[in-house]
Amino acid sequence: MKFLDDQLHELETQLKMTDKSKEELRSRILLHTSNTKRRHVKSFIWITVACMLVLFTSPFYSTTAASIVARILPISIIPTFSDGQYNPDLTNQLYNLVEMEGYTANFVGVTPSPYTIEVSLILKDSTLKQATDDLDSKIRDYLYENGYDEFNLKISEAAEVPQDDRRNELSSLYDKVSEIVKDVFTKYGYAREADYELAGVKETWFSNIVTIDMPDHIQESNKIIVDIEKEIKSLDLNIKDIEVNLFNLEHRQQDNRWGYVASDIYDAMAGKSMYQVTGMSYKIKNGDAYVSIKTDLEKPLSEEVNQEIKTAIRVYLDLPETKKQIKDDHFTIQLLLKNKKPFIEITD
Template sequence: MKKQYEDTDLDISLKKLNADLMWKTKQKQELKKRIISDIEKLESQERNKHPIKLSWIRKLTYSGIALVILFSLFIGAAFISPAMAEVMSKIPYLNKVLHTKDIFISIQERLENEGYKTRIGTNGDNKIEIRVDGSEEYFQDVRKDVEETALEVLRSREYDGYTIKVIKNKVMDEEKPSPETIKKYEEASKVQRALDQELKKHNYHDVTTQVGTLNNSGDLIINIGIPTTEKDAENIKELVQNVITKETDQKYTLKFNKINLKIREQENRWGRVISTIIDGLYSKKEYQVNGFSFSAHPQPMTLYIKTTISSSNPDSKQLGSKVENTIRDFLESEEVKKTIKDDEYKIIVYSKDKQQINY
């Protein structure tokens, strides 16, 4: 028969902790069994050796278990105590978004895991478009389930700013590339590889190349980015021209662009920060954001946010300030400061009628 114990102060505290944190019944019972079992084993081993130490063993065991329980509750995040909720509330909203997977990737992975044949994207606003591959019969069979699955992912993050649109993915014959178009793509890839290899061979590592095709005429479009600090710019232009002449006889348009390496490095550092801001603001209705852009040239880094609110709305300035403060809290957090360093920045929030509403 299991031994019955009187409630100690620690027992009472544990009971209070149990009530405050709303343990799930199954978890509670399993943990309780392990606790009682461990205590009885220790008492059985020590009873004959050190009768006086028995009460201390019990206290130490309870204390150790209490620490384990508290630590497990904190990292498990299955439920949140008022104290933990207070700590979590002090973390800026966008910092939480920073540590979550991109919502589009999350939805796509969930759909793939459940066996749906889909592709996910957006047309630039707050609408998530899911294209379903397969027959019309398959589309009609899974459409509602696909939509509900995507909504479940949004609800799990408390994202209410996106809408879901599920459509059939129609691949028309005229959308399939012709043999001539395929040949032009192959030609562009060949020129791209040749340029990259030749520039690398001459240690022009900061020079960028981008080879594509112009839809209307089909000519090759070749963009070469040369750093403003590069002293051999003319040699690079000559080298590029020689490679193109050697690799293709197709018509092409060649463009040389200047690159500011400091700005490029800055944009690269800000990349994850900016994608987090976009994801976070688009995801919540309360921000009423439907557009975002940024510019690092000229300095400082400037963030432009477009909202759906009218400047004549009496709450427009309040909303503008809310959006700005949400971004600023994120950018001024110690975590993000390590990324953006000491970069100066500006935040401009626009109404739908293109008036600035943050001051």
């Protein structure tokens, strides 16, 4: 995973990432999915039992049979965070599977529409063909077992990336600037704001520019910038200027919170033929949150399935972890047909 970590470290200079958000970025960069737990409702029990009897009385495990089970299992939406802990999503689960099979994973990522799972390997003692022959069926079986029945699987070998001394230098510079910014904000009594990555570094031909995201409610912004400049000069860092961008912290926090909610709902249905989801979007307008789950459906699903989706979303929204994310926000969550018309709508 070192190559992906290096990439994430490099992205810090432009994306202003915290350590915690590196794991979040793994989930958001490629729209990862998560579906490790199941909540079985009574109406599905007899079907599940029947299918399990077929599976366990058959001489060989059948991915086709697993796919049938996947189609009838009820939807379950897993919060990204539970009790402050990050819940491993599908990509992390597959990464662990690959490692347990004795291979080194460079990264595991997911892209939507068509739903594609890519596994990039760092190969030493085997060829790509050998690794693919070994891993392909195991990964597919794992996916079928967890409800995924409509996906493309791509296994590739990671390309070697030459060492970039300039990038390493820029990353080191970013680390120093970020520490200065956090310390200065904290000194002025803005420790909460300092928890958000407020600093960035832009590379220029002859020097570098520090960018500071300044919450617009801070009264001492000018003094803070002066102190940051002093600290940069005292360390003789290769910085020629500081750019300040004002933003509304409350709006950004709300936007971040609903990013998790929208992704959680999307992730629960992605890669499953019944729902045909193709993507998601969300926005915050006048303090209200709007989430849209896009599908390729020409017409609404059956009333039974629609009710199952509504129930799953309501159960998810009532979880303590989710309530912590949505707070007292007013919201509208819609599932859209291919023609953009909503066929399910949930509001607070």
